[in-house]
Amino acid sequence: MALAFDEFGRPFVIIREQEQKSRLKGLDAQKANIMAAKSVARVLRSSLGPKGMDKMLQSPDGDVTVTNDGATILEQMEVENQIGKLMVQLSRSQDYEIGDGTTGVVVLAGALLEHAEALLDKGIHPIRVAEGYEMASKIAVQQLNKIAQKFEFSKDDVESLVQTCMTTLSSKIVGRCKRKLAEIAVKAVLGVADLERRDVNLDLIKIEGKVGGKLEDVELVHGIIVDKEMSHPQMPKVIENAKIAILTCPFEPPKPKTKHKVDIDSVEKFEGLRLQEKQYFTDMVNQCKDSGATLVICQWGFDDEANHLLMHHDLPAIRWVGGVELELIAIATGGRIVPRFQELTPEKLGKAGIVREKVFGTSKDRMVYIENCANSRAVTILIRGGNKMVVEEAKRSLHDALCVARNLIRDNSIVYGGGSAEIACSLAVEAAADTVAGVEQYAMRAFADGLDSVPMALAENSGYQPIESLTAVKAEQMRDNNPYLGIDCNDTGTNDMRKQGVFETLIGKRQQLMLATQVVKMILKIDDVISPSQYD
Ligand code: ADP
Numbered sequence: 230m231a232l233a234f235d236e237f238g239r240p241f242v243i244i245r246e247q248e249q250k251s252r253l254k255g256l257d258a259q260k261a262n263i264m265a266a267k268s269v270a271r272v273l274r275s276s277l278g279p280k281g282m283d284k285m286l287q288s289p290d291g292d293v294t295v296t297n298d299g300a301t302i303l304e305q306m307e308v309e310n311q312i313g314k315l316m317v318q319l320s321r322s323q324d325y326e327i328g329d330g331t332t333g334v335v336v337l338a339g340a341l342l343e344h345a346e347a348l349l350d351k352g353i354h355p356i357r358v359a360e361g362y363e364m365a366s367k368i369a370v371q372q373l374n375k376i377a378q379k380f381e382f383s384k385d386d387v388e389s390l391v392q393t394c395m396t397t398l399s400s401k402i403v404g405r406c407k408r409k410l411a412e413i414a415v416k417a418v419l420g421v422a423d424l425e426r427r428d429v430n431l432d433l434i435k436i437e438g439k440v441g442g443k444l445e446d447v448e449l450v451h452g453i454i455v456d457k458e459m460s461h462p463q464m465p466k467v468i469e470n471a472k473i474a475i476l477t478c479p480f481e482p483p484k485p486k487t488k489h490k491v492d493i494d495s496v497e498k499f500e501g502l503r504l505q506e507k508q509y510f511t512d513m514v515n516q517c518k519d520s521g522a523t524l525v526i527c528q529w530g531f532d533d534e535a536n537h538l539l540m541h542h543d544l545p546a547i548r549w550v551g552g553v554e555l556e557l558i559a560i561a562t563g564g565r566i567v568p569r570f571q572e573l574t575p576e577k578l579g580k581a582g583i584v585r586e587k588v589f590g591t592s593k594d595r596m597v598y599i600e601n602c603a604n605s606r607a608v609t610i611l612i613r614g615g616n617k618m619v620v621e622e623a624k625r626s627l628h629d630a631l632c633v634a635r636n637l638i639r640d641n642s643i644v645y646g647g648g649s650a651e652i653a654c655s656l657a658v659e660a661a662a663d664t665v666a667g668v669e670q671y672a673m674r675a676f677a678d679g680l681d682s683v684p685m686a687l688a689e690n691s692g693y694q695p696i697e698s699l700t701a702v703k704a705e706q707m708r709d710n711n712p713y714l715g716i717d718c719n720d721t722g723t724n725d726m727r728k729q730g731v732f733e734t735l736i737g738k739r740q741q742l743m744l745a746t747q748v749v750k751m752i753l754k755i756d757d758v759i760s761p762s763q764y765d
Pocket of ligand 1: 276278279298299397399400401715717
């Protein structure tokens with residue numbers, strides 16, 4: 230316990246320790262933190278690259294996830310340690326900003342910390358290491374900008390976009406049909422993109438999954454798919470030129486807000502009540518019909534009475550449609566979400582060329598397609614797959630591909646993958662380190678070594694000798710002055726990533742470098758860890 234005395238000589242406690250708290254100070258704190266971060270990074274290292282391994286994670290309630298996506302692995306790992314959580318957040322930030330490269334950023338941060346540890350052992354002060362890393366990251370980013378290339382695409386020539394999405398997908402479980410998925414991702418993004426403003430609203434792309442069929446059956450629908458069916462089996466299955474009432478009010482009699490008591494002691498009274506209830510439903514249905522609606526999409530359910538009436542009045546309906554879907558439908562069909570029946574007017578109805586219910590397989594699985602909408606910008610990608618795990622993983626992989634395509638539309642600069650960009654940066658940082666007089670030069674060299682860990686991990690995961698492969702490629706890059714040489718993970722016979730067509734976005738790679746450096750600096754600067762002792 231740290232004690233101090235006030236002006237009257239009375240003791241008071243400044244920091245209470247030992248009893249409830251455990252505390253690590255100085256180098257011990259840094260070492261423990263580095264250790265924690267490294268062990269998180271180690272988990273992801275084997276997942277990096279096209280030959281990376283997948284992880285299977287089981288949640289406490291028994292759900293199984295098989296994935297290759299760094300952010301998802303960390304998210305589901307339930308990391309307890311505070312520093313470990315920083316790594317989880319690192320991956321999440323990359324996912325949030327860029328959407329791809331979530332494994333790479335953690336592997337890089339882990340490698341940078343590993344090399345920082347060696348410097349701390351040599352007695353170099355953590356602040357000097359942090360400063361050296363900052364200098365090195367600036368040089369690396371400059372080098373990235375230097376080796377980046379612009380690549381051109383137009384609405385008709387999207388091959389380069391497809392290629393980049395394929396690089397992202399190649400490392401995923403769904404790599405088997407990466408061409409098809411990449412094409413669909415690019416089409417979807419271009420469908421909702423505003424090429425003049427270079428902006429893409431990914432909210433307009435909905436990814437829907439349905440277990441069954443195979444991965445190759447993935448389809449892009451220019452409209453919305455809702456995983457629901459018509460509320461009554463006898464309602465029409467196809468509605469052309471639909472006018473849609475989008476409702477958030479339930480088809481049921483209003484419920485009294487305060488307690489009331491109704492005494493029903495005679496048959497007449499019961500009949501009266503029943504008729505009144507029916508009248509409510511009939512009024513509601515009529516209000517919909519009067520507005521001109523030919524289809525009702527309802528956020529809430531309705532009971533059999535209402536369902537029956539809707540069917541009788543030839544008003545098809547879909548119930549239990551989620552809030553997010555409802556919004557998308559409203560955007561796509563140009564309709565308004567209506568919270569009260571009284572507010573329904575013809576202008577508030579959404580319009581769609583065709584609404585149809587599609588049956589899948591021999592099962593009773595049905596989905597509703599809303600196509601040829603008034604505002605045709607919203608699209609849906611329907612993913613099929615043999616089981617839930619594949620469908621979920623395909624959704625995640627497709628999300629990465631969509632993000633990559635969006636990033637390219639925002640900024641069409643690319644760098645080459647396969648570790649080539651990291652090696653080029655590492656060479657630049659090493660060269661710059663020679664010109665720095667201070668202790669920082671050691672840190673810069675360590676940073677360069679950290680960068681080398683990415684191609685090393687790629688080589689290791691592909692079954693090559695990591696150090697040999699790295700040194701060979703590095704020497705070749707130096708000799709030919711060619712920054713596009715990387716690790717030939719797929720054994721194609723060339724390590725020129727331009728020939729292999731392995732691209733990554735410049736903003737993604739830059740973000741990886743900057744985020745990893747920031748987190749490493751942050752961890753290095755912590756020299757006191759005070760935590761509740763139960764976590765000892
Ligand atoms: P992340 O979640 O970080 O995107 P991935 O597992 O997708 O991680 O691996 C991406 C890494 O794999 C990148 O460094 C990329 O350059 C590399 N990569 C992808 N495809 C290939 C390929 N065909 N040949 C060599 N490297 C590749």
